[in-house]
Amino acid sequence: MHYPPLIVWFMALLVGLCLGSFLNVVITRLPVMLMRHWRREARAALELDEEPSPRFNLATPGSMCPRCETPIAWHDNLPLIGWIKRRGRCAGCQTSISIQYPLVEMAGGLLALAVVALHGLTAESLFIYGACLMLLALAVIDLRTQLLPDIITLPLLWAGLLFQLLFQPFMLSDAVIGVMVGYLSLWSFYWLFKLVTGKEGMGFGDFKLLAALGAWLGWSFLPLILILSAGLGAVVGLTAQACAPRLRGKPLxxxxFLALAGWVALLVGDELMALYLSLLI
Ligand SMILES: [Zn+2]
Known part of the structure; x- marks a missing residue:
């Protein structure tokens, strides 16, 4: 493959770091925005008076320390550099600032480099990178809040179908079947698990996320995605329980894990599929 010049790599890294920084805002604020929205809806349904609440969205209020509410200066808010410069502490109250911020920024940058390296600089790459970022946001939101918001999973699904329509229309029927099989497989598993154990093994967001991956990758990738994500989940879950007994019995x-398997399949899907098939035969 023909590799782009160095400046392209540098720009891709820079744009990726900045988008990672924006994702941090989405990851921390979107669940709060959704919670407020549900609360408003619940109060309206119960015919209770509206609660006064200050404006809160992705842009307002500006970046501030969650503890002492000191606004964060622009030079302390630069992706990666800001966190390193402040050594992960607030300038006002010295509270430590979560490692999530630099990690998500770095992931945004590294994913941009990986997409350029594996898919070149094309319109398809932009779509694939967009999907990788949405998966990143979903993964971290789910880790923090156990939510996979529809406002991200459903657009990810539509974008996957649009991607197939624009770039590989011969895959469109595989993708539509992928959406249906993706959703229904986990939906069936959920109900079976619930009937047998009386517990909920996963959430409805997981079905929508697998449906979205079915749109991006086609139905034939779904077994591989499930094997990868369930395998990774089992290894991480067992390790976490062995290392930290207080996690025992807590839902994971x-x-x-679905997002991680999705990244791998989006980035090196063909190689992975070849390896998987060679292991089967
Ligand atoms: Zn502070």
């Missing part, structure tokens, strides 16, 4: 979100 499945979304991050």
């Amino acid at each position: 979100p499945f979304g991050p």
Whole structure:
């Protein structure tokens, strides 16, 4: 493959870091926005008066320390550099700032480099990168709050179908079947698990996320995605329980593992599929 010049790599990294920084805002604020929205709806349904609440969205209020509410200066808010410069502490109250911020920024940058390296600089790459970022946001939101918001999973699904329509229309029927099989497989598993054990093994967001991956990759990738994500989930879950007994019995979100398997399949899907088939035969 013909590799782009160095400046392209540098720009891709820079754009990726900045988008990672924006994802941090989405990851921390979207669940709060949704919770407020549900609360408003519940109060309206119960015919209770509206609660006064200050404006809160992705842009307002500006970045601030969650503890002392000191606004964060622009130079402390630069992706990666800001966190390193402040050594992960707030300038006002010295509270430590979560490692999530630099990690998500770094993931945004590294995913941009990986997409350019594996798919080149094309319109398809932009779509694939967009999907990788949405998966990143979903994975971290699920880890933090056990939510996979529809406002991300459903657009991811539509974008997958649009991707097939624009770039590989011969895959469109595989993708539509992928959506249906993706949703229904986990839906069936959920009900079976619930009937047998009386517990909920996963959430409805997981079905929608697997449906979205079915749109992006086609139905034939779904077994591989499930094997990868369930395998990773089992290894991480057992390790976490062995290392930290207090985690025993706590539910482990499945979304991050589905997202991880989705990245792998989006980035090196063909190689992975070849390896999988060679192991089967
Ligand atoms: Zn502070």
